[in-house]
Every structure is written in structure tokens, then in C-alpha cells.
Amino acid sequence: MTTTGREDERSSSSEVGVGVYLYGIVPADVQVSDEARGVGDPSAAVSLVRHGEVGALVSELTLDRPLGTPDDLMAHERLLDATAAEVPVLPIRFGAVMTSSEAVVEELLAPHHDDFRSALEELDGRAEYVVKARYVEQAVLREVLEEQPAVAELREQIRSLPEDASREARIQLGEIVNQAVSAKREADTQALAEALAPVSVLTSVREPTHEQDAAHIALLVELDRQDDLEEALERFASRWEGRVQIRLLGPLAPYDFIVTPAG
Structure with missing residues (x-):
């Protein structure tokens, strides 16, 4: 300033x-x-x-x-x-x-x-950057259905039942899908954090803010390595094309890494 x-x-x-x-x-x-x-x-x-x-x-x-x-x-x-x-x-x-x-x-x-x-x-010489990755809804649902045949079967059963009769089955389906997406989120967050570790000083995994979040990671990065960070994210964006959308925010104040007392 x-x-x-x-x-x-x-x-x-x-x-x-x-x-x-x-x-x-x-x-x-x-x-x-x-x-x-x-x-x-x-x-x-x-x-x-x-x-x-x-x-x-x-x-x-x-x-x-x-x-x-x-x-x-x-x-x-x-x-x-x-x-x-x-x-x-x-x-x-x-x-x-x-x-x-x-x-x-x-x-x-x-x-x-x-x-x-x-x-x-x-x-x-350092600042915070935040990576927000969000699943494409239909793509991640398709993955769950392909990986868990029982989910696909339950989904077909629900379609053939009246709404009132399928209530419990729909709740069960939602729980199974949520668990499957949570497992994917954990694996994808770890993979992304490991890939970005070489270009960051510190990493902090944030809690998801949306049920379709694939990853939410705060990074402390040298300002002169922003290009390296962007290149690493571009590689992941290509790898996850059509499956996950990635946004990079920053440079930001280091909210996730240090907050002063207020007096």
C-alpha cells in the first residue's frame, strides 16, 4: 500500500x-x-x-x-x-x-x-491462496452409480414406487450417495493437496461449504510462485475435466494461518 x-x-x-x-x-x-x-x-x-x-x-x-x-x-x-x-x-x-x-x-x-x-x-513475500473444487453433479452421480451397482438398483426401485411408498428408500439412497461423495471428497482433497504441496509453504484443508465440494484447501504460497501454483492447478483441471470445476482465489490475507489477538 x-x-x-x-x-x-x-x-x-x-x-x-x-x-x-x-x-x-x-x-x-x-x-x-x-x-x-x-x-x-x-x-x-x-x-x-x-x-x-x-x-x-x-x-x-x-x-x-x-x-x-x-x-x-x-x-x-x-x-x-x-x-x-x-x-x-x-x-x-x-x-x-x-x-x-x-x-x-x-x-x-x-x-x-x-x-x-x-x-x-x-x-x-507470502500470501494465502484458496482452491475451491466442486463436482459436476451429474458426473459424480454417474461415478457413484457405476461404482456401486446396489445404488443403481435402489434408484430403479424408487422410480417404480409411489412417492409415499418410496420415502424410506429415498432417504436410504440419499445417505448412500452422500457417503460415497464424502469418500470421494476425502480422496480427491488428499490428491490435490499432495499435488500442490511442492508449490506451497503450508497447507490447510477447510471444511466443505457445499455438498458437492470436491476439495476446499487454503495454501500459504510465495508470491513469486503464483505461476507455478496456477500451472499445477491447470494440470488437475485437465485431469478432472467434465468431472470437477476448480477455482483459485488470491492472493489473500493469511486468514487460515495466523490471526492476531484483538487486544
């Missing part, structure tokens, strides 16, 4: 009814863009509260303002992700507010200074 600090703007954070909203920890020499905006009033600029070799990205927030809308969360993540593409950042969990810039220094930056500095050094 680019710009100068905004010391005079931060001084008003101690006024009654105004707090300091926290985004993340960055090196103290980071400069924040004049155009950077975060949570709350669109006119509220983001600035940096510095202490030693670290700093906290913050903005002023009216304390009587409701906090927690989808727009607030998107603004929080948007700022952190844009930062992570340029400099190391330790994300602070969404919704963290402190009383003043002085409190940010005294309660957050000073007590954790050395830990923050070390973590930032570890993250230098």
Missing part, C-alpha cells in the same frame, strides 16, 4: 463516541494509500498506528453505528487482501474495536511487538 501516515487524523479517535477499528498488523514502514477505505463511513480513511517496527491498520468508527453487515465484512477483507498482495499482514478478526490510538499501542502493539515482528518476517 502507498501513502504517508496520518498522525493528525488519529488524534480525534479519543473523542467521545468514536473508536478505532482494527484490520491487521503490518511492518511499520508501510505507507497507506490516501484512497484506502475500510469499514463504516465511506469518507473514513485508513491509517497506520505505529510502534517500533510494527503498525496497526485502523480507521475511525462511530461507536453508535451498527457493525456487522455483509458490506462491513467485505470492506474488512477487501482491505486486508489488497494489503497482502503487496506487504505481509497479520489479519485481526472482524469486528475488533479499541477506544483510541493510544490503546492500540499500549494494549496491542507494545505487548505483542516481538511476536508480531517475527510473524511478519515469516510472512514476508
Whole structure:
């Protein structure tokens, strides 16, 4: 991010009814863009509260303002992700507010200074990427039917029965298919994670967010290895063509690998 600090703007954070909203920890020499905006009033600029070799990205927030809308969360993540593409950042969990810039220094930056500095050094030149792979519904169902003849037979039985009479059979079929897809997800996630391990520093398997998820993996990757990551995914996309659709998100702030205390 680019710009100068905004010391005079931060001084008003101690006024009654105004707090300091926290985004993340960055090196103290980071400069924040004049155009950077975060949570709350669109006119509220983001600035940096510095202490030693670290700093906290913050903005002023009216304390009587409701906090927690989808727009607030998107603004929080948007700022952190844009930062992570340029400099190391330790994300602070969404919704963290402190009383003043002085409190940010005294309660957050000073007590954790050395830990923050070390973590930032570890993250230098790295960012998080998320791989989301989702099964093509008809393709994965076809695989299950081919691999488990009993499922195909049960499916045919259900077709010949009235809806009320087939209720238990439909429940049983759903359970069997779900178990089969879960087993495939586990195997496919492991295969994908192993294939991406050589181009990543750390890997974290996320819980599925959809019943048709084939894999959901967070990776900590060197920024200069993004091309290698994309090439590895392209190979898998070709291998899984027509069966699984793959998306790559990033660079992102390292949410899955480190989250700072909120004070």
C-alpha cells in the first residue's frame, strides 16, 4: 500500500463516541494509500498506528453505528487482501474495536511487538491462496452409480414406487450417495493437496461449504510462485475435466494461518 501516515487524523479517535477499528498488523514502514477505505463511513480513511517496527491498520468508527453487515465484512477483507498482495499482514478478526490510538499501542502493539515482528518476517513475500473444487453433479452421480451397482438398483426401485411408498428408500439412497461423495471428497482433497504441496509453504484443508465440494484447501504460497501454483492447478483441471470445476482465489490475507489477538 502507498501513502504517508496520518498522525493528525488519529488524534480525534479519543473523542467521545468514536473508536478505532482494527484490520491487521503490518511492518511499520508501510505507507497507506490516501484512497484506502475500510469499514463504516465511506469518507473514513485508513491509517497506520505505529510502534517500533510494527503498525496497526485502523480507521475511525462511530461507536453508535451498527457493525456487522455483509458490506462491513467485505470492506474488512477487501482491505486486508489488497494489503497482502503487496506487504505481509497479520489479519485481526472482524469486528475488533479499541477506544483510541493510544490503546492500540499500549494494549496491542507494545505487548505483542516481538511476536508480531517475527510473524511478519515469516510472512514476508507470502500470501494465502484458496482452491475451491466442486463436482459436476451429474458426473459424480454417474461415478457413484457405476461404482456401486446396489445404488443403481435402489434408484430403479424408487422410480417404480409411489412417492409415499418410496420415502424410506429415498432417504436410504440419499445417505448412500452422500457417503460415497464424502469418500470421494476425502480422496480427491488428499490428491490435490499432495499435488500442490511442492508449490506451497503450508497447507490447510477447510471444511466443505457445499455438498458437492470436491476439495476446499487454503495454501500459504510465495508470491513469486503464483505461476507455478496456477500451472499445477491447470494440470488437475485437465485431469478432472467434465468431472470437477476448480477455482483459485488470491492472493489473500493469511486468514487460515495466523490471526492476531484483538487486544
